[in-house]
Amino acid sequence: MIKIKNIIGIPRSLLYYKYFPLWKTFFEELDFAVVVSDKSTISTVETGGQYTIDEICIPLKLYFGHLINLLEKKVDYLFVPRYISTTFGTYMCPKFLGLPDLVRGTIDDPPPIIEMDIDLRKKPKYASAIQTGRQLKRSLSQIQKAYTKAVKTYHYFRNLMVQGLTFQQAMNITNGGVENFQPKISKHNGVKIGIVGHGYNVHDPYINMDLLKKLRKMNVQVVTLENLPLEIFKERTIVTNTLKNYWGNEEEILSAVNYLFKDKTLDGLIFICSFCCGPDSLIDELITRDAQKLELPYISLVLDEHSGQAGVVTRVEAFVDMIIRKKRAEKMQPVQKIAAKLVTN
Amino acid sequence: MKVTYPHMGNCWPCFKALIEGMGAESYLPDYNNLQQLDIGLKNSPEWVCFPFKTTLANFITSLNAGVKIIVMATDCGPCRFGFYYAVQERILKDLGYEFEMKYLPQGDLLTFEWVKLLKSMCEDKSIFSNYLVYRTARVFLMKCSLVQDIEAYEGSTRCYEINRGETTQVVKKCVNMVDAANRYHELRQLRSTIKRLFNEIPKRKHNGEGLKVGLTGEIHVTLDSFTNHDIKRKLGELGCEVHMDLSLYDWIKHKFHVNFHRKYIEYLSKTHRDIGGIQMDIGGEAFWVLGEYINWAQNNFDGFVHIYPFTCMPEITAKSIISKWYSERIFDLPPMFFAFDEHAGEAGFVTRLESYVELLKTKKEQKKKNGSS
Numbered sequence: 063m064i065k066i067k068n069i070i071g072i073p074r075s076l077l078y079y080k081y082f083p084l085w086k087t088f089f090e091e092l093d094f095a096v097v098v099s100d101k102s103t104i105s106t107v108e109t110g111g112q113y114t115i116d117e118i119c120i121p122l123k124l125y126f127g128h129l130i131n132l133l134e135k136k137v138d139y140l141f142v143p144r145y146i147s148t149t150f151g152t153y154m155c156p157k158f159l160g161l162p163d164l165v166r167g168t169i170d171d172p173p174p175i176i177e178m179d180i181d182l183r184k185k186p187k188y189a190s191a192i193q194t195g196r197q198l199k200r201s202l203s204q205i206q207k208a209y210t211k212a213v214k215t216y217h218y219f220r221n222l223m224v225q226g227l228t229f230q231q232a233m234n235i236t237n238g239g240v241e242n243f244q245p246k247i248s249k250h251n252g253v254k255i256g257i258v259g260h261g262y263n264v265h266d267p268y269i270n271m272d273l274l275k276k277l278r279k280m281n282v283q284v285v286t287l288e289n290l291p292l293e294i295f296k297e298r299t300i301v302t303n304t305l306k307n308y309w310g311n312e313e314e315i316l317s318a319v320n321y322l323f324k325d326k327t328l329d330g331l332i333f334i335c336s337f338c339c340g341p342d343s344l345i346d347e348l349i350t351r352d353a354q355k356l357e358l359p360y361i362s363l364v365l366d367e368h369s370g371q372a373g374v375v376t377r378v379e380a381f382v383d384m385i386i387r388k389k390r391a392e393k394m395q396p397v398q399k400i401a402a403k404l405v406t407n
Numbered sequence: 408m409k410v411t412y413p414h415m416g417n418c419w420p421c422f423k424a425l426i427e428g429m430g431a432e433s434y435l436p437d438y439n440n441l442q443q444l445d446i447g448l449k450n451s452p453e454w455v456c457f458p459f460k461t462t463l464a465n466f467i468t469s470l471n472a473g474v475k476i477i478v479m480a481t482d483c484g485p486c487r488f489g490f491y492y493a494v495q496e497r498i499l500k501d502l503g504y505e506f507e508m509k510y511l512p513q514g515d516l517l518t519f520e521w522v523k524l525l526k527s528m529c530e531d532k533s534i535f536s537n538y539l540v541y542r543t544a545r546v547f548l549m550k551c552s553l554v555q556d557i558e559a560y561e562g563s564t565r566c567y568e569i570n571r572g573e574t575t576q577v578v579k580k581c582v583n584m585v586d587a588a589n590r591y592h593e594l595r596q597l598r599s600t601i602k603r604l605f606n607e608i609p610k611r612k613h614n615g616e617g618l619k620v621g622l623t624g625e626i627h628v629t630l631d632s633f634t635n636h637d638i639k640r641k642l643g644e645l646g647c648e649v650h651m652d653l654s655l656y657d658w659i660k661h662k663f664h665v666n667f668h669r670k671y672i673e674y675l676s677k678t679h680r681d682i683g684g685i686q687m688d689i690g691g692e693a694f695w696v697l698g699e700y701i702n703w704a705q706n707n708f709d710g711f712v713h714i715y716p717f718t719c720m721p722e723i724t725a726k727s728i729i730s731k732w733y734s735e736r737i738f739d740l741p742p743m744f745f746a747f748d749e750h751a752g753e754a755g756f757v758t759r760l761e762s763y764v765e766l767l768k769t770k771k772e773q774k775k776k777n778g779s780s
Contacts, residue, residue, distance in 0.1 A: 164728065338718045340456070347497075356549045
């Protein structure tokens with residue numbers, strides 16, 4: 063007799079772009095099949111928009127679109143985690159805090175929701191894992207085994223990204239199970255641009271209109287937040303003398319930005335944020351002011367479902383062109399100086 | 408030492424008492440107005456929530472008047488409010504002002520961090536300053552409680568007044584009286600005076616047939632009449648008894664962990680888990696807005712108005728859930744939502760409010776007919 067596995071559906075949005083390898087391994091080890099929703103398209107946003115109100119940010123609209131997509135796939139469970147804080151003393155955005163409630167409140171008769179509370183201010187990670195496993199009626203030893211393996215996979219995946227791979231590449235390798243992978247260094251024209259932002263904005267090609275690919279086509283070396291060394295995320299960032307940042311996602315962005323600002327080879331910084339995003343509106347202001355002081359080219363792209371592709375591409379192209387010209391002018395300067403000296407003499 | 412603080416509706420006498428009680432001189436900027444707002448808009452980030460802009464405008468006005476110390480409240484919660492003072496300090500320093508930004512941590516008042524702030528405003532550093540802190544806090548709490556009283560009377564009186572505008576005048580008079588009294592026993596006597604003044608307003612005869620409308624939302628927007636386009640007065644003039652549990656006193660009680668009304672509505676929200684009741688404080692007032700909605704629906708209210716600044720993250724979550732609840736008729740309490748920002752047009756807002764109240768009236772009449780037949 064073939065044992066039919068129960069299916070857990072995971073929407074391809076929000077924290078999928080950060081923790082998916084961890085979740086997948088954990089549930090597969092617990093003897094479940096994992097199904098991910100289809101890639102985001104315009105219809106995903108449209109269906110999501112019907113279930114949410116109009117003022118909510120686009121990642122959340124996409125999230126509901128993906129949930130509906132999963133319901134069509136007839137999953138047995140929906141995985142909607144409640145990430146309260148991921149490091150000690152921080153909070154996630156309020157929308158993450160109320161996500162399971164929002165899903166229960168807006169979708170009619172959803173399949174059983176696996177609600178995983180991650181709250182590092184109060185309890186350690188493994189406690190959440192045990193709680194989740196017990197919800198699914200699995201034994202403690204099985205949960206422990208699954209948890210260790212999941213964490214190992216997650217670290218492997220993270221290390222791949224630190225080596226300079228994109229999200230999709232790292233994901234393919236982790237899923238394929240290739241070990242000891244050596245990434246190739248791609249060609250570029252000497253322009254290095256840092257891209258910061260929430261994982262679900264930077265790595266979702268629908269929201270950001272495939273910006274990363276377009277930049278790579280322009281032969282630009284792209285550094286995303288996940289490609290930076292892991293050590294920089296360990297210390298809490300300080301916004302002013304008196305205030306410590308308390309948002310989990312923004313903590314990462316700010317540490318990354320602080321690290322990138324010290325990098326002398328960096329030529330420009332792009333901040334991708336979605337319209338209506340609360341934390342980003344203030345973080346953006348802080349980064350803008352810091353970048354102004356350093357005279358580093360900086361652009362913040364505010365995206366929502368109405369953004370026209372042409373407008374975004376034009377802005378980014380102009381940004382890259384400007385950097386290239388600036389570099390050329392810097393190179394020319396010594397020559398011009400000598401020429402000017404000769405003329406005066 | 409001149410100290411300034413931002414406006415929040417009728418709460419200015421309370422903050423003033425807090426500063427003057429400690430022996431510092433307080434400076435109150437003009438009440439929020441459009442000219443002031445323009446300065447705030449120019450210097451704030453584009454899509455930050457609205458209270459940031461009005462408070463920044465207050466600060467710039469005060470700094471132009473030569474104030475050197477600003478006091479701003481802060482929180483440690485998940486919403487944007489905790490970042491306000493830091494970003495505002497940064498913006499103002501970049502504008503070239505020289506000042507000191509003091510922050511009042513109010514995430515949990517039982518940590519007594521606010522004592523440090525109060526003492527820093529006091530020139531007397533001896534042990535006697537402890538007594539001063541106690542006296543100031545007592546007067547402050549009393550003033551907050553009186554302001555809450557005033558707002559409660561205002562909501563229940565305005566819809567029955569005969570001479571339009573009289574309630575508004577009495578409210579102004581009462582707030583000024585609260586401001587003028589600085590001793591605890593004077594304030595205690597004021598409570599009955601306020602009650603008498605509101606009772607003396609000529610009212611038409613009624614047996615409570617006015618529409619019962621609950622008003623709630625994000626605290627700054629709900630209390631500040633400039634930000635919310637005086638929604639409380641407009642609702643009252645349209646014939647609605649406005650019930651509002653939200654006030655500064657309520658908030659402070661909550662932060663001292665003795666607000667049992669809020670505990671009750673938290674419980675209501677938590678017990679409705681299966682249909683989407685929020686399980687924990689997610690910042691803003693979302694948790695209590697949901698509880699309040701259930702509470703008022705169970706108490707046969709006629710309407711529910713939820714107001715919040717545009718792009719407020721927690722309130723949007725609450726809005727999504729409430730609108731779903733009403734569309735499925737889980738609770739029979741028609742909600743109305745208003746998001747406020749600087750682009751709000753007065754006429755459109757009034758039209759929406761009027762039609763909402765008309766609908767409520769029709770609904771109530773229909774209910775009566777069904778009940779009698």
